[in-house]
Amino acid sequence: MADRYTVGDVQLTAVIDMVPPPRQPSAFFAGVTDAQWAPYKEYLENGKVQLYYGAFVVKTAEHTIMVDTGMGPGPHPERGNLTGNLYEELRPILLPPDNTSNTNVSPSDQINFVVHTHLHADHVGWNLRYQGGIPAPTFRRARYIIPKADYDYFTTKEMLEKYPHIQKQVMPLRQLRLQEIVEGDYQVTGQVSCAPAPGHTPGHQVVMVNAGGQKVMLVGDMLHSPVQVAEPGWCAAVDYDQAQSRTVRERLLNQAEREGWIIAAGHFPPGQQVGKVVSRQGKRRWQSL
Numbered sequence: 001m002a003d004r005y006t007v008g009d010v011q012l013t014a015v016i017d018m019v020p021p022p023r024q025p026s027a028f029f030a031g032v033t034d035a036q037w038a039p040y041k042e043y044l045e046n047g048k049v050q051l052y053y054g055a056f057v058v059k060t061a062e063h064t065i066m067v068d069t070g071m072g073p074g075p076h077p078e079r080g081n082l083t084g085n086l087y088e089e090l091r092p093i094l095l096p097p098d099n100t101s102n103t104n105v106s107p108s109d110q111i112n113f114v115v116h117t118h119l120h121a122d123h124v125g126w127n128l129r130y131q132g133g134i135p136a137p138t139f140r141r142a143r144y145i146i147p148k149a150d151y152d153y154f155t156t157k158e159m160l161e162k163y164p165h166i167q168k169q170v171m172p173l174r175q176l177r178l179q180e181i182v183e184g185d186y187q188v189t190g191q192v193s194c195a196p197a198p199g200h201t202p203g204h205q206v207v208m209v210n211a212g213g214q215k216v217m218l219v220g221d222m223l224h225s226p227v228q229v230a231e232p233g234w235c236a237a238v239d240y241d242q243a244q245s246r247t248v249r250e251r252l253l254n255q256a257e258r259e260g261w262i263i264a265a266g267h268f269p270p271g272q273q274v275g276k277v278v279s280r281q282g283k284r285r286w287q288s289l
């Protein structure tokens, strides 16, 4: 399941790692009633909010960048024992067609940077793989870019106990000298940068790509469902600071529409993960490419 897009001089590929169990709409978005959902039934699947755990590959002329790494191989008992499929999905994307059967060439060698929008479990899952309890980086030639406010927030003793995925998929990167802790606006490559967009987590950031004049914003969990383009005030119940999440979403969606940015949202359904913000008859909506 991979959808490819060409934007200016950049190749953008959306990859689905895993499809988690669906959720009740009123439980997923904080304080949103069934009546408020009534005009937006098209965004539900069988009456439920269905998230997808996606990640993106951004290929510029000089670099290949992964944005987030999905839920990971698993199995994940808390999510119905499902397993992540991202690594296998990457092979045809990262290797030229005549090379896909050459087992000496690994798709993971092709990644120069892994940029994390934030440190939740469904965004860091393929950072490391374990053999006999020993971690090895899945993307062994990559620098892993991590926002400082998330790193500080999730690595206290208390949080490490609460979130074992940090212990497993984030902490070893330091010892392996693969991590880059960044703060504020950060230039990753000539064309790719990060910008703070806090609210979902303290250090949540978006990734901006300048694709030959066309701007692309990879939004991480600033958006969980296309319904939030029409209703930016709706916040996921899991947002760390809902007021901040709402303010950031409104500001960036306004800018995206005004300036015609392309948006990439990993939690959207397959085929709808890349699109634009458009307005028709005064109502804003998501239009996938």
Ligand SMILES: [Zn+2]
Pocket (backbone or CB within 6 Å): 120, 122, 123, 221, 267
């Ligand atoms: Zn997420």
